[in-house]
Amino acid sequence: MDKHSFNQGLLQFLQQSPTPFHAVTTMQSTLHTAGFELLQEEDTWHLKPGGRYLVQRNGSSVIAFTLGSGDPAESGFRMSGAHTDSPxxxxxxxxxxxxxxxxxxxxxxxxxxxxxxxxxxxxxxxxxxxxxxxxxxxxxxxxxxxxxxxxxxxxxxxxxxxxxxxxxxxxxxxxxxxxxxxxxxxxxxxxxxxxxxxxxxxxxxxxxxxxxxxxxxxxxxxxTQAPAMVGLHEDFIASARLDNLLSCYVGQQALLADDSTQAENFALLVCNDHEEVGSNSSCGAQGPFLRSVLARISAQLSAGDAPEAVERMIRRSLFLSIDNAHGLHPNFADKHDNNHGPLLNQGPVIKVNANQRYATNSRTTALFKSLCVQSEVPVQSFVVRSDMGCGSTIGPITAAGLGVETIDIGVPTYGMHSIRELAGSDDAWYLARVVKRFFQS
CATH class of the missing domain: 2.30.250.10 (Aminopeptidase i, Domain 2)
Known part of the structure; x- marks a missing residue:
């Protein structure tokens, strides 16, 4: 998919998704059309190697995954996560x-x-x-x-x-x-x-x-103002709910594009509700939704002791926490660290915080930078000023809850948490290319 088609699809997704419920319904419809089978949590699952599945909770959180032909305890999952809610x-x-x-x-x-x-x-x-x-x-x-x-x-x-x-x-x-x-x-x-x-x-x-x-x-x-391409050269995407439906769309499109070696890859996308209010709910990142799904997959596809197989699978997995980053605002450049002010349309951002408000470490940074090089995509870093507080994401929550190695990434944005936010028209497309490669790695 070229950048123009990708961005037009993003605008349409944003327009169709005024609430988390609508976002999940829209994603579920797209994934189902692409061959993902809808599972019900209350039913017995019959998972098959090479299968493509999705499951939702509360109508506002969704997990979609593809299964390889081997044992997930031996290969692990390539997972990405975002959130469906916005202020x-x-x-x-x-x-x-x-x-x-x-x-x-x-x-x-x-x-x-x-x-x-x-x-x-x-x-x-x-x-x-x-x-x-x-x-x-x-x-x-x-x-x-x-x-x-x-x-x-x-x-x-x-x-x-x-x-x-x-x-x-x-x-x-x-x-x-x-x-x-x-x-x-x-x-x-x-x-x-x-x-x-x-x-x-x-x-x-x-x-x-x-x-x-x-x-x-x-x-x-x-x-009600519709999402739009903005700027003299359409440099920007302007819309409500870019934080974080943009990341949900990136993850979905990357998962749908992963058609190279389904027989080998175990890939998963989770989009949780309630991140903006702490994630502490049955369908939020602090809840059991993701671990429950992973445990059920392991129980059917992994050999050996079930609890140990789950832990082996997680230790061989990697999680991309995808959430928007603060782009360098031209009117407020002093609000950024001089060496860590991400620029719009200069590629995805690696988010780092010494106090673990982001889950990034040197190992996961190296892995992501390597993926960017392979994808021919530029990459940037964000660190908040040392005299300012730092927000957080589902990254540290998921890392702490599962014990999975995690990196926090996203696209730089202006006006985060405004009723209308602004992102670069290149960056989501850049990031989707990297996440696609990640799912295939």
Whole structure:
């Protein structure tokens, strides 16, 4: 696949994936079309050498893997991981806020901030809503469905500069008070039936017409502005959720492109939910999802004692933790270490931290740099300034939980955790070439 086709596919994937649920559904459809068999965790698995499989948990995390013909305890897995969630505004359970003449009879939804969102860019955007809804059918059984209104439904209006003269110099944002989006103007909240609105959406979007009541929801606001190629020479990709759906797409495309020696390769992609809030969930990187899948693979394909076979397999494996890195911002160059400010469109970034906020070590660095040389792809390094704090990824969590050798990598990005982020138009394609070679190694 050439760079243009790769980037157009990335834009389409971003557009189709406003929430982790939609991202996993989109990935599952693509992988299934490519011949990956869907497994259910509650069923008995019948894995075959040379097979291609996928399994999801909670509808928001997914693992896809290909099996070689040998014993995975002897060869290990080539694994890459990313995360499906992004910082955003999530609807509270009792979504409709009271209206009053004092608030201009504005219909607003109550929200809480999911993850470490950069809040200022959420103002004055055309917002829509998407996510998952649980409901009860008329016969008493339970159902679940994804919804996505796709069109602009709401906005968080800024306060005019005339009413806040210090807005450009001394503004703080109160998440409880300042962020509830405005959806309509009406006499009272009683004029809007939220449950009826959801039921109508289930009928219109999913042709589900036997809904008795709405029981719960996980709905998220998102920016309706479409992903785009930006710049005089289309140097950039601009979109919401580049952190970290870009990495999910890179891993997926690399796995799909690994068609050289399936009979020899054991390759795996895991995309976890909840990284932005600590990964501490049943489907997050701190949960048992990945180890559970590896144990089941080993139980069917490895010879010898089961616990020992799993550990032997892990010790022969390598894990790429793929998450975006902070690109050198031209207006804030002093926020970077002078020798470690990654440039956009100059290749993937190796992320290093002495305090193990990233799982990179010298051995995994050497292996990744060697893959970049073989792929004819430039490579960079990122280290945070010594007087600044450092974020983290699923890398250290996975390394500590499994004991697998791990390296943290990613593409350099501007505006991380903003409602609209910016990456170089060369870098994801570069990285996919390296990850493809990694899966084939």
């Amino acid at each position: 955003c505004l999530k609807l509270k359970p009792n979504a409709v806020m009271p209206t009053s003449p004092q608030t201009g009879n504005a219909l607003q939804f109550a929200v809480e901030v999911y993850g470490g969102a950069l809040l200022a860019p959420w103002f004055d955007r055309d917002l829509s809503l998407a996510g998952r809804v649980e409901y009860r059918r008329s016969d008493g059984s339970l159902g679940s469905a994804l919804l996505d209104w796709q069109r602009p439904l709401a906005t968080v209006p800024s306060l005019a500069i005339h009413l806040d003269r210090e807005a450009n110099s001394n503004r703080t944002i109160n998440a409880q008070k300042d962020l509830p989006p405005v959806l309509a103007l009406q006499a009272s909240a009683a004029d809007f039936d939220f449950n009826r609105w959801i039921i109508d959406a289930l009928s219109a979007q999913q042709s589900i017409d036997d809904v008795d009541s709405v029981l719960a929801h996980e709905l998220y606001f998102y920016d």
